[in-house]
Structure formats: C-alpha cells, structure tokens
Amino acid sequence: MSTSRIQAENYWKANLRLLLKLLTVWFVVSFGAGILFVDALNQFSFFGFKLGFWFAQQGAIYTFVVLIFVYVYKMNTLDRQFGVDEE
Structure with missing residues (x-):
C-alpha cells in the first residue's frame, strides 16, 4: 500500500471518529x-421552564449548532494535521 493511501485512510478514520463522538453527544442531548x-x-427549572421540556424544545437545537462549530474547528485542525488544508 502506498503512503498516500495509508495517509488517506488514517484521515478518513480520524474524521469518522470525530463524527461519531459528535453524533453521540447530540443523541444523548x-x-x-x-x-x-x-x-x-x-424536577429542575431553567429560565422558568422545566429542564426536560427545555432540552426537548431548545437544548437539542442549541447543542446541534454548537456541534457544527466544534466540527468545523476540529476538521480544520485535522486537515492541517494531515496536510490537506486549503491554506
């Protein structure tokens, strides 16, 4: 196997690991x-709403948006690490 192919496979595996971690967080939330x-x-209150209700209505959406930014940051780091960044 060539070095570039191994590098590409390692990059893809790292990408999938990151994606699975972030999807797990989103699923849990x-x-x-x-x-x-x-x-x-x-049993707990958050801004006057029951916390479970808040997570079902707002928290999951906010978490998803935050995870998008985390994914972008981590992928840029991963791209630089494997030398496939756009800069």
Whole structure:
C-alpha cells in the first residue's frame, strides 16, 4: 500500500471518529435529555421552564449548532494535521 493511501485512510478514520463522538453527544442531548430522562430533568427549572421540556424544545437545537462549530474547528485542525488544508 502506498503512503498516500495509508495517509488517506488514517484521515478518513480520524474524521469518522470525530463524527461519531459528535453524533453521540447530540443523541444523548436530544434523545436522552429530551425523551428518556425528561421526567428526572423536569424536577429542575431553567429560565422558568422545566429542564426536560427545555432540552426537548431548545437544548437539542442549541447543542446541534454548537456541534457544527466544534466540527468545523476540529476538521480544520485535522486537515492541517494531515496536510490537506486549503491554506
């Protein structure tokens, strides 16, 4: 196998690991906090709303937007590490 092919495979594996980590966070926040643990979280209040309700309605969306920025930052770092950045 050529060095560039190994490098490309390592880059793809690192990309998938990052993606799986971020999707896991989003799943835990959206499905876990918004559906599975809603009764436990509803015991707490956040800006006057029950916390479980807030996660189901707003928290998952905010988390998704933050994860987009985290993904962009981490991918730029990964691109530089593997020498495939655009700069």
